[in-house]
Amino acid sequence: MQLINHSGVFLSNYTLQHYNLKEQHLTRLKIKIMRITKSILFTALFALVLGTATAGTNPTTNTARNEIKTFIQKAKIADSLEKDVTVHVTFMVNAKNEIIVMSTDKDNLDTRIKSTLNYKKLKSSDIKVNTKYTLPVVLKR
Numbered sequence: 001m002q003l004i005n006h007s008g009v010f011l012s013n014y015t016l017q018h019y020n021l022k023e024q025h026l027t028r029l030k031i032k033i034m035r036i037t038k039s040i041l042f043t044a045l046f047a048l049v050l051g052t053a054t055a056g057t058n059p060t061t062n063t064a065r066n067e068i069k070t071f072i073q074k075a076k077i078a079d080s081l082e083k084d085v086t087v088h089v090t091f092m093v094n095a096k097n098e099i100i101v102m103s104t105d106k107d108n109l110d111t112r113i114k115s116t117l118n119y120k121k122l123k124s125s126d127i128k129v130n131t132k133y134t135l136p137v138v139l140k141r
Helices: 013-053 062-075 107-117
Strands: 085-093 099-104 133-139
Touching: 062 107, 062 133, 085 107, 099 107
Parallel strands: none
Antiparallel strands: 085 099, 085 133
């Protein structure tokens, strides 16, 4: 079977098969490009969502950190320690701008830190109410 293309040239079966192979190759290439593009976009979206999800875990203001630091220093918790310790304090601030300690990662200091910080009023109001924060506190001997 012979066909005539738009310029009036006869096309053989071999030529038609060659064009079909080229079309198949281009189609596969387009599919690969689409898959790669989807993967890149999905990865970027995932990174954005992950970055947004962890944005509120640490107090961003130095004033709130400094206030918490002052409360802990006044309680002299570090004086009874044998060595330097880092405690991760998980807390939130209520509508009255008071600290509510939810937990710490050191059982031996948990009660002491909770009694020191719970319901202490913060002067700074730039921490979001009812948002869970984790603050690393270094207690130096």
